[in-house]
Amino acid sequence: MNVMEDLKAYLDGELSPEKMKRVDAALQDDPKLRRELEELRVLSRLIGDCVVDVEPLGLERTLAAVGRRKRFSFDLVRHGWVVAAACSLIIAAVVTTDQSRSQDEAVATADLGSVALNDSAKRPAEVGASGEINAPATKAAQLDKAEAPARSGFQAMGGIDVRLRKHANTSPRLGEDVSGSPVVPKPATPGFPQQIIRTGDMGLRVADVRKAQGAITNLAKSVGGFIESSNSSADENNLPQASVTMRVPEKRFEDVLNRLRSLGEVKSETLSGEDVTAQVADTEARLRVMRAEEDQYVTLLKSARKIGEILSVKERLSSVREEIESLDAQRKALRNQAAYSTITVSLTQTKVAGEPPAAGSWFDEAWASAVNRGSAFGRWLARVGLNLVAFAPVWVPIVLAAWWLSRRKRVS
Amino acid sequence: MRRALDITEIARQHYALVYRFCARRIGVEAAADAAQETFVTAQGALRRYRGDSTLRTWLLGIAHNECRRVSRNRNLQPPPIELIDAVGEHRTESLVIDRHSLTEALNKLSDEHRDVVLMHEVDGLSYEEIARVLEVPSGTVKSRLHHALLNLRRSLQEGGER
Numbered sequence: 001m002n003v004m005e006d007l008k009a010y011l012d013g014e015l016s017p018e019k020m021k022r023v024d025a026a027l028q029d030d031p032k033l034r035r036e037l038e039e040l041r042v043l044s045r046l047i048g049d050c051v052v053d054v055e056p057l058g059l060e061r062t063l064a065a066v067g068r069r070k071r072f073s074f075d076l077v078r079h080g081w082v083v084a085a086a087c088s089l090i091i092a093a094v095v096t097t098d099q100s101r102s103q104d105e106a107v108a109t110a111d112l113g114s115v116a117l118n119d120s121a122k123r124p125a126e127v128g129a130s131g132e133i134n135a136p137a138t139k140a141a142q143l144d145k146a147e148a149p150a151r152s153g154f155q156a157m158g159g160i161d162v163r164l165r166k167h168a169n170t171s172p173r174l175g176e177d178v179s180g181s182p183v184v185p186k187p188a189t190p191g192f193p194q195q196i197i198r199t200g201d202m203g204l205r206v207a208d209v210r211k212a213q214g215a216i217t218n219l220a221k222s223v224g225g226f227i228e229s230s231n232s233s234a235d236e237n238n239l240p241q242a243s244v245t246m247r248v249p250e251k252r253f254e255d256v257l258n259r260l261r262s263l264g265e266v267k268s269e270t271l272s273g274e275d276v277t278a279q280v281a282d283t284e285a286r287l288r289v290m291r292a293e294e295d296q297y298v299t300l301l302k303s304a305r306k307i308g309e310i311l312s313v314k315e316r317l318s319s320v321r322e323e324i325e326s327l328d329a330q331r332k333a334l335r336n337q338a339a340y341s342t343i344t345v346s347l348t349q350t351k352v353a354g355e356p357p358a359a360g361s362w363f364d365e366a367w368a369s370a371v372n373r374g375s376a377f378g379r380w381l382a383r384v385g386l387n388l389v390a391f392a393p394v395w396v397p398i399v400l401a402a403w404w405l406s407r408r409k410r411v412s
Numbered sequence: 413m414r415r416a417l418d419i420t421e422i423a424r425q426h427y428a429l430v431y432r433f434c435a436r437r438i439g440v441e442a443a444a445d446a447a448q449e450t451f452v453t454a455q456g457a458l459r460r461y462r463g464d465s466t467l468r469t470w471l472l473g474i475a476h477n478e479c480r481r482v483s484r485n486r487n488l489q490p491p492p493i494e495l496i497d498a499v500g501e502h503r504t505e506s507l508v509i510d511r512h513s514l515t516e517a518l519n520k521l522s523d524e525h526r527d528v529v530l531m532h533e534v535d536g537l538s539y540e541e542i543a544r545v546l547e548v549p550s551g552t553v554k555s556r557l558h559h560a561l562l563n564l565r566r567s568l569q570e571g572g573e574r
Contacts, residue, residue: 005555005558008554008557008558008561009539012532012539012557014554035506038504039504039507039565040561042502042504042507042509043564043568044561046502046509047514047518047534048533048536050495050498050514051494051495051518051533051534052496053432054432054440056427056431056432057443057444058431058448059428059431061444062427062444062447062451062452065451065452066419066420066451066452066455067420
């Protein structure tokens, strides 16, 4: 052991007790070592006592700096969950708004298509007595986006207006917008009772087609209507199917629809209304004119003396009467159509009535349900992924900034 | 425990120590900035301070790094060590120590030796504390101090012989 090297540590009390003893022993034996120690003591004391201590400056500035930082510091790493939650909320809000808007736009577009389709079918009826023409484009244009959200209960399929009712008791009345605001066309002829031909097509899936046919017949009779046509057949799986066209009093139309819905599962439903008020009014007006003409010809016939005159007037009279009959038939047909609404029900059957469920069907159902849910979950995940990608410009800079700040802090 | 650590209070208690530590390494002009930066850094890192070392050792470690950074960036040299006027003449068997000779001897020390001498003799840090500040083993501190004082004595002897 080199005692000389340990002298300073000995002086400072920084040696282990064992080494201290050794140095003590060495010091007692060696006067030169004691002189060395004394020199070290003097030197150390002088340095400690005599080095100039500068007066510290800038304490207030430092206190202000740390105070300022304390007030405004927000530890991004420590409060990372707050930042993450805020970002998630913002992204979720933006995504939800965006998705609901795009869904609304999709529904509105589909409805515009269906309205245009219906309107093109109704076009002749909308040429009123006043000559006012409601062009399909005009009506379609009236459907602004504000109405669109209320239409989400409908689904447009294949461009045809197939409106699948989700809740039977919330069925929209014919000629009524789903938003609740009636869109019944204004009578083309003021003061004339409104005449609307209502038609409905309904696809029903029932447990037993035969029983359902019977029930529909009874229903038509019970409300004072009748079965216009009915036909039955079998599909490719040898399951019975049928189509029944019934006519029911216009006032019972809604009631009948509700009762039909209770017969089975509604697969599709289309309701339409055609305002024929103007047509009926026009027919009746022309009928009155023709009858007046007929009366005039009858008066003329009575006063006619010459054979030529008589023949000529009779000829005119018969053509007027023909026209009167035609107009009368037309008027009656229109009134009849308006008075009795037409409902066509397509009936399908899921399985043969009375056949016991096939063994293992529960498993198939459960499996199909699981696959459906799995695919739905997959779609949901894909949507989330796409949203994350789409909103990368929002969250990537935030994450990068947080990472950079935390890294900077670690480095410092 | 950690909640009790308030950076303002810490700054009030340790500012003089940190300022002098910085002033002896990079000069008084840059010392205030370095000391401020030391406390600002300490404020950010306070929650990571686990109490393994004393607060002053921890602060001086930050200040040491800050001084190295400043002296490197601004190419600053340590200012000369000055002694108070009231240093009398001290004689031992082989040495005559006065203010002039001691100042000269101290300023001849290398940066490494000067650091440990000032930290131990002036700031009163133990070997272990110096080792933590400088991030070297305490044996190295002991060795540096031994050699620093050896060099001082040699310088003083040489000065006395002239």
